[in-house]
Amino acid sequence: MSSTFTTGREVLDNLRKLAEKNQRESLRLQKQAERAEAEQKQRELDALLKPVAPFAGEDATPAAQRSRLIASLSDFWFWDITYFPPEMYDDYSPIGEFHREIVRINERRDKKAHVVHGPRGFAKTATLKKKFAYDLLHGTRRYMALGCETLTPAANSLADIVLFFETNPRLCHDYEMKWNQANEDTLFLQTNANPKGTYISAISLDRSTRGLQRGFILRLDYIYLTDVENLTSSFTSDSIAARIDKINEMRTSLTDDGTLLWEGNNFDARCAMNHLVREQENGILSDQFELHIFPAWSERSGDQPLAESNSPLETGEGVCGSLWPERYPASSESELKSLCKPKDQYDWNGNFQGKPTVKSGDIFPxxxxxxxxxxxxxxxxxxxxxxxxxxxxxxxxxxxxxxxxxxxxxxxxxxxxxxxxxxxxxxxxxxxxxxxxxxxxxxxxxxxxxxxxxxxxxxxxxxxxxxxxxxxxxxxxxxxxxxxxxxxxxxxxxxxxxxxxxxxxxxxxxxxxxxxxxxxxxxxxxxxxxxxxxxxxxxxxxxxxxxxxKPSPRGKSDKKILSLSKRSVTGRL
CATH class of the missing domain: 3.30.420.240 (Nucleotidyltransferase; domain 5)
Incomplete structure (x- = not known):
């Protein structure tokens, strides 16, 4: 039944009420979508990690515990294999030199923004998230932040870290964990390996890190960014510039020995990561941004670096093609493509090789x-x-x-x-x-x-x-x-x-x-x-x-040079 209005004010009031109703409905649907996404991530996480067997026998003694804690304090990879053993994974593959290199980048303390381009499905995010958890347990950093394009995925990642700690019987056995603060965007954890404790916060591009500190003087000393942009992100020039400026603002919020690491896929020629690549090619990239480009496949001799960056890797002798040969033992690029299963050549060029190509238009395909x-x-x-x-x-x-x-x-x-x-x-x-x-x-x-x-x-x-x-x-x-x-x-x-x-x-x-x-x-x-x-x-x-x-189809031209002193709006003489 339609309503009848007698004044313009009633019409405006009704339109305002309709707008408020639509806004409430939009917020409800947005929260519903975010909740569904969080539940999906949780299902993926549960499917990825199987329950790990607790320590038993001599491994459960106090002496064995002390030995593991001492070894873990100086060796992340020992900690990784001890508390996240191969049997936890359905599709485990040994780590490669690529993973060791991105951990070395994580450990730098130069107050630079380190931008890591890596292919999809090569465990770069899983490796860096485990290193984030390791630093939290051992106090390698005092105040860390994990950021995404929006706050919800970053907050979900903090929840994942808590879940890792609470459901892993080996971690629960060796580490005495005390949560002194735990809300949706900030955690504070003290352990027997980190008695001073470490803060971690969830941040996003929508939230400024300027002035972000704890205990009056404790400033961020590590920022890890992932999922900063995707196909739904805006790729206008202004949006790209704002995204890079926001990341630089995060970098300047660090302590003098802090590090910002942004990892992702250079998936689109319009994205911010590729914008930084073009700046580097043109010689105008800021020296406070350092690119580390890891293509899935590269033709290189044994004395060339694996990454197209300032992070040389030991590659051995001969020709090295696959970035992660332990998982993808390919002898040619086409063989690696068949193992990685990209959607098409554009997907391969961007998401796997880090050299995105533009899909052709209909004018100059x-x-x-x-x-x-x-x-x-x-x-x-x-x-x-x-x-x-x-x-x-x-x-x-x-x-x-x-x-x-x-x-x-x-x-x-x-x-x-x-x-x-x-x-x-x-x-x-x-x-x-x-x-x-x-x-x-x-x-x-x-x-x-x-x-x-x-x-x-x-x-x-x-x-x-x-x-x-x-x-x-x-x-x-x-x-x-x-x-x-x-x-x-x-x-x-x-x-x-x-x-x-x-x-x-x-x-x-x-x-x-x-x-x-x-x-x-x-x-x-x-x-x-x-x-x-x-x-x-x-x-x-x-x-x-x-x-x-005046070229003509007959292959002749009018050799008379016309006066160029006159022009119309279209430029025709």
Whole structure:
């Protein structure tokens, strides 16, 4: 039965009540989902760990207990095998050098953020959580925190630790545990191996650690982060920047000998972990962030490090492929893939190799990607860029494309291209002029085109003038264009999908080449608000090439160079 309202105020009051009712229902459903997730994790935990047999006979004597406690105090791996023996696991495999290395990273005391990329199913999280429990029992750290993207999984992990301790008869036999504080986000435990006691807290990206301390002076000395981002996380530029800033805020909350360790999977080209990888490749990664990249499979000789980081491992002699050969004794990458069972190549590249690739869009899909073997001698070309200098460390990119057309082959060739972050206008101009100079024997014309919205043209006219005066170097005329990229995409798209657009040999193997093509393959139009510097540069270069040289299907071009002093809003002459 519908209600009748006589005044606008009654309508507003009713709408407010409906909104409050919907909000209460949403909160109820959210709590229900969180409770179901917690119950599922508990079932998984119960299925993972079988009951362990208690100590018996001579192993149960006080002398044996003291011996184990002394040995455990200096050797985590002795503690691990003693209190979590192989019979506890349905699918136990011996530890590998990879696990020893991530424990060594855990033990650093340099107040840095150590970012560990590891493959799925390689027991990195289980190892680090057991090390977290070990440090709690032995007082290796005084105030530790375990964090996730949201607070609920972090609080569940604290509950898991309590469950480990209370249900393991070996731990209960050897360690006298006294819980002086135990709530949903903070625990304080004293043991006979740690009489001073250790605090542990659950934290999340939603909760600031600034000023977080206990007993007035006790600050965090270890932060362990896991499940910080997943496929449901936001991957906008602002969200990624905020995520990294929040982690850095956590790092700065540490004591001077503290450590932050963030482990996870570099599963998506847009994620924060991959953003840090790109910053490292571009030479702008903060020296307070250290990356430790462990691909599931790597081709390397015996004297090369297992991890692509500053954490060299002993790998023995010969070629080492599988990161965890004790569990995955594969002799080839394809064999390892069959053992790990990724969903597809994208899943393998990201979740297992730590080198995520972008799923292709429908404009420049990777299936049409082709490379030239030799350039024809009759190329006519242009160089186009939308010049952009990012603040140092922000990581925004600028792309420049030298695109040429051959009347004899009627094909288009990318002779050279760059895609990287610039913070210095002189460096960007120098790289573009070097590109132009390197192609002088290969391409005629080589007209320079810049994006020409009013502010950009004014700013870069000054940059170019200052560059010429500072370096005493002439700069060729620059044609400022005001293209609407979405309106002119079809031409470059058609050439690419018809197989008449070619890239340089092994272009994808270069750092800037991979970044360029990743942006190109994922391009879905300017309205998608993704990184589009590379497709923007290519599409604009294609349009400018046709304006100047007018390539035709007959393999001929109008050699008359038109006046470039006039332009419309779309850039057409």
């Amino acid at each position: 990777d299936t049409y990607y082709r490379e030239w073997e030799m350039l024809p001698r009759d190329l006519k070309g242009v160089i186009f860029t939308d010049p952009n200098c990012a603040l140092k460390g922000k990581g925004d990119t600028t792309a420049a494309t030298c695109l040429a057309w051959s009347p004899s082959t009627m094909n288009y060739y990318i002779v050279n291209a760059i895609c990287q972050s610039y913070s210095d206008s002189d460096k960007l101009l120098m790289d573009i002029l070097v590109m132009r100079g390197l192609t002088s024997d290969l391409v005629s014309g080589r007209h320079l085109g810049f994006d020409g919205n009013v502010a950009n043209e004014s700013t870069w006219t000054n940059h170019v003038r200052n560059f010429a005066l500072l370096h005493n170097h002439p700069v060729p005329p620059i044609h400022y264009k005001r293209y609407r990229v979405d309106d002119i995409t079809k031409g470059a798209q058609t050439a690419y999908q018809n197989g008449t657009l070619f890239f340089p040999p092994k272009f994808r193997d270069l750092v800037h080449g991979k970044l360029y093509t990743d942006q190109l393959f994922s391009f879905r139009g300017k309205k998608a608000n993704k990184q589009d510097d590379a497709p923007d540069s290519l599409i604009s270069a294609f349009e400018m090439l046709h304006e100047i040289f």
